[in-house]
Amino acid sequence: NAGVTQTPKFQVLKTGQSMTLQCAQDMNHEYMSWYRQDPGMGLRLIHYSVGAGITDQGEVPNGYNVSRSTTEDFPLRLLSAAPSQTSVYFCASSYKAGTDYFHEQFFGPGTRLTVL
Amino acid sequence: AQSVAQPEDQVNVAEGNPLTVKCTYSVSGNPYLFWYVQYPNRGLQFLLKYITGDNLVKGSYGFEAEFNKSQTSFHLKKPSALVSDSALYFCAVRPGNNRKLIWGLGTSLAVNP
Numbered sequence: 367n368a369g370v371t372q373t374p375k376f377q378v379l380k381t382g383q384s385m386t387l388q389c390a391q392d393m394n395h396e397y398m399s400w401y402r403q404d405p406g407m408g409l410r411l412i413h414y415s416v417g418a419g420i421t422d423q424g425e426v427p428n429g430y431n432v433s434r435s436t437t438e439d440f441p442l443r444l445l446s447a448a449p450s451q452t453s454v455y456f457c458a459s460s461y462k463a464g465t466d467y468f469h470e471q472f473f474g475p476g477t478r479l480t481v482l
Numbered sequence: 483a484q485s486v487a488q489p490e491d492q493v494n495v496a497e498g499n500p501l502t503v504k505c506t507y508s509v510s511g512n513p514y515l516f517w518y519v520q521y522p523n524r525g526l527q528f529l530l531k532y533i534t535g536d537n538l539v540k541g542s543y544g545f546e547a548e549f550n551k552s553q554t555s556f557h558l559k560k561p562s563a564l565v566s567d568s569a570l571y572f573c574a575v576r577p578g579n580n581r582k583l584i585w586g587l588g589t590s591l592a593v594n595p
Contacts, residue, residue, distance in 0.1 A: 370525075397581075406587065407587070408572065408585045409526075409572065409574075409585045410585075411582060411583070414581065414582070416581065422581075424582065456526065458526075469514075469531065469533075470516065470531055471518075471526075471528065471583075472528070473518075473525035473526040473527070474525050475524065475525045476523075476524075476525050
């Protein structure tokens with residue numbers, strides 16, 4: 367199993383550009399999420415999904431869109447990049463046990479994004 | 483407001499000595515508690531979790547953590563630190579019946595040879 371994969375590893379954007387961060391998992395996990403990690407601020411949840419066709423906002427959703435058309439993929443779209451979105455982005459997935467979505471999360475290697 | 487605190491930004495310990503990384507929380511319901519580790523330029527890796535049962539849980543790489551309900555704490559411990567344990571450690575808590583995790587800000591552990 368490849369686990370959780372993310373592309374690209376690094377990206378530089380100019381203010382106003384759009385792009386999509388890709389995330390895929392091959393563990394058939396129902397739950398997937400996107401976080402951003404900034405120095406001194408820990409991990410902040412951007413969006414999450416509990417299954418194909420179902421998404422919901424986290425604590426910092428503004429400026430980002432997500433969709434979940436398949437169990438495997440959960441792309442994150444930046445609509446109009448801003449310097450405040452310079453960060454390291456992590457995708458994570460988790461399995462469902464019974465009715466409980468939340469056990470340990472498996473993280474991707476991250477995408478380091480710089481917006482100039 | 484629900485919160486998770488890791489009161490120490492950095493912990494320094496000599497190789498071979500025991501280590502403790504602290505975590506306290508304030509959440510509703512019966513929480514699920516987690517520890518993750520992040521090595522430089524890597525994603526987070528799961529170390530251990532507490533859901534129910536024995537208050538002392540054992541995890542990867544010789545780490546363990548003790549759930550203390552009265553003190554609302556979940557401290558991470560290891561009897562003998564290794565230089566390779568040097569990393570950033572995150573505590574995370576899922577409040578009862580919730581789909582989101584609340585994360586601590588992380589503690590940087592430095593193990594000195």
